[in-house]
Each structure stands twice: as structure tokens, then as C-alpha cells.
Amino acid sequence: MAARDLTLRMRRKVILDQVDFSARAGQVTAIVGPNGSGKTTLLRVLTGEIAGQIDPGGSVTMGGVDVTRAHPAVLARRRAVLAQQTALSFPFTVLEVVRLGAEGPGGEARALDALARVDLAHYGGRYYQELSGGEQQRVQLARVLAQLEEPVGAHGPRWLFLDEPVSALDIAHQLQVMQIAADFARAGGGVIAVMHDLNLTAMYAQKVVLLQQGRCLGAGPAEAVLTDDLLSRAYGCPLRMGVAPGTGLFLLPQSAQITHVPSALDIRS
Template identity: 60%
Template structure:
């Protein structure tokens, strides 16, 4: 009952984006995909959910991804893209209900309000979606995805969250809120795969990490083993050191006690 991809190769506009990438994620864990801009992070996530056709093999919960029907996938996993554009004047609650309708819990309308409360948007249901800030819209979209896979386990099988840069537009408090939601989903037996830019949040919340560099895997495994000075410096092209305060540094902030 895991997500396994083998030798994924992705070509877009005759350019090879991913080069024989292997990837594994387990239920009960948060698996982060990190790397510099243009390294293929979002492309890998899209390949893993079947949005991009690839060469290679992908299995989800022991079954080939290509063997699932669309409604089966909708009941099994929720996908949060980097950005979502809505052309119609939906209310916040209507947006969340789109996810609820796609999942197997459509008969429980109260889930939509519960999902909004979980992302700290209780009472926002009647507001026009377009009137919200970018960060608020991002949290509404997360609530939509949560409503789709509200229970991390269904009939004994794990369900999955695929999140593409879920904290990119958020203030620090809501970054922590979103990452706590991801951790809670994993603790309850679900699987989480998330594209991340913030290495501190990755170190705090992820169980496993996969680093991409120019469409290839530069490291994969437990966070403490993969995030090393040497590897990060090579991948990001600048000197990086872990757990070291720069000499004569000014004030800096790291929410290191958030999970204590």
C-alpha cells in the first residue's frame, strides 16, 4: 500500500524534463520533493498523479495508476496544484463543496464547513472566493482537497494528499497550520507527497525527502540522511550549512519549537 514510481521519464515540447526518476512514498509519512527552481519538482508531482504522460511505471496502493478509473482516483487521492484560477463567481463554501462532491463523502455536507475550520477559515463560507487574498484562496483550495479525502483511511486502504508548494503564499502561522494538517493526515494513516521550497519546514515536518537537480534524483531517503551540507551546497549552487548560526549574524527567526 504505497506509491512507487520507477524510471519515470517525462518529455515536454521535445525537452526531457525528468530523467529515469525513481520515487517511493509510504502511507503514514510526509514525503517532500525539494530542489532549486526548474529542477522538475512540480513536473514529478504531476507525473505521479497522472497529469503528465510519462515513460515508466507508477503504482498506487499496489495497483498500476493507469488501471484506475477517474472516479476511483478521485476517491483515493486529492491534488492541490500550485495555483487555481476560477472564472465563475463561486462562494468559498461552493469551492470546498467541489472537492466534497468529487469524493465518497458527498452525503455529509457538514464536512465542507469542518474543512474550512481546519484551515482557519471558519465563517468564510458565504464570502465570494475572488474577494479573498491569495493566501486565503490557497487555504480554501486546501480545504477543498481535504474535503475530497476527509478520512485518511478508507476501507483499510490509505488515501493520499499531493500538495504542490502548499505554503508558498502563506504567513508563518498558516505555514505551520498547513504543515500540521499534512502531519496529522499522515499520522492517521494517509500518505502525503508535497513539493517544498522551504528547507527548514521540510526538515521539521517531512519523514522522507527526495532532492531533484536538473530532472534527476540527487538524493532520496530519511531527512536526516539526505539533507547534508555537501549535497545541498552542490544542488543549490551555494555554500549551505545545517544547524549553524552565521558569525556576527543579526536577528533571525526559525519556528523550531512549533512541534515541541
């Protein structure tokens, strides 16, 4: 998957500024950066949700398909998207929600299998609104997994797009979800995930894209991008990465210091 020269403006503000992006099937690619850096916007462009809003000259392709021009049904067979939040106004059961992503013959079996993979095997008959935020997030992940069936299809690798997939989860389920993503990539699919947890990013991502104010500050293997210098520049505070024997890179938050907290006056100005 590749995107070139992405510039996107909203209300005359530049959200993405000449961003180039690439990701390979068989890998987990993480998009990281501070709040407001354009991570979710970039993901939405890559999925085709707002690809039509990029400035002329920009391009997004997925397995040879022009995402900016493809029909939604064509994209749905090649990728599935887990959004940050999904609000449901009607009293659907958990199984009904997951079945939304599992059309055609065998859809219910795929939905039940997906629920088992996210540790919700016996939740099918419960109402979605009765679940905790973390449980709802895992239900939505099950829907996404049920949609794609297999990591590789007739048209080549399929893609999982995950926007902050572990934000509401306890540590055990964070690891479970990231392992699901890693397994999907290992089986030949592609995974692109917006992440805030830099330690999980270092553990699971083969490629990291670091954004700051809509620009790409760095892209490459975790050890090349998750550096003291780049992270400190991106997040605006001194950060230090460490290396633990046998486990690799890690960020110790206790080593960071806030040098300036924006005030209300700063925000208004």
C-alpha cells in the same frame, strides 16, 4: 506508493530522467530542489495527471493501482491534489468551492468542517475572488481535505498531494498547514508535498527527495539528504545545515553566498 524509471520529455527536452520514487503511508514525503528541477512535473506524474506521457518502461502505482491506466474516478477516491495555483473565472462563494470536493451525503458538513480546520470557519458566504492569495490557498486546501473524508478508506490509505502548500502563507498558517499534513499522515494517510522551505521540510518530513535537473540527487531521511554537500550541489551555492538542541536540523540562509547570478546572456545561450 512507488514509481520506477520515470523519464518524461516535453518539446524534446528531458524533464524527468530515469527517476525512481517511493513514499509510505503514515509519513510526510517532501520533494525539494531548485526551480526547474522537475518537482511539480514529478508530482503531476504521481497523481496521474500526466502519467500517460512518461516514456515506455516507466511505471506509477498507488496501493496496487496502476496510475497510468486508472480511471479518474478511481484515482479521485484514493488521492486529492492541491495545485500551486487555481484560477476561478466565475463568482463562486468559498463554501461552493469547497463543496466541489465534497460530493454525496454529508458533503456540506464535510466542507464546513474542512473550512474550520484551515481557520476559515466564517468565510463560507464570501466570494472566492475577494480573498487574499493566502486565504484562497487555504480554501483550496479545505476542498482537498473535504474530498478525502478520512486518511484511510475501504481501499487502504488515501494520499494528499500538495504542491507548494505554504507559498503564500504567513508563518502561523504555514505551521498550521504543515501540522494538518502531519496529522493526516499520523492517522494513516500518505502525504507527498513539493516544498521550497527547507526548514519546514526538516521539521515535518520523514522522507526527502532532492531533485536537480530532472534527476534524483538523494532520497531518504531528512538528516541524510539535507546535507551541506548535497544541497550545495543541487542549488549551486554553498549552503550549511545546522543542528539546534531540541529542534533538529535547520538552514541559516545568512550562511549562503551567491557565487554566480545568471545573466540575460547566460539565459539566452
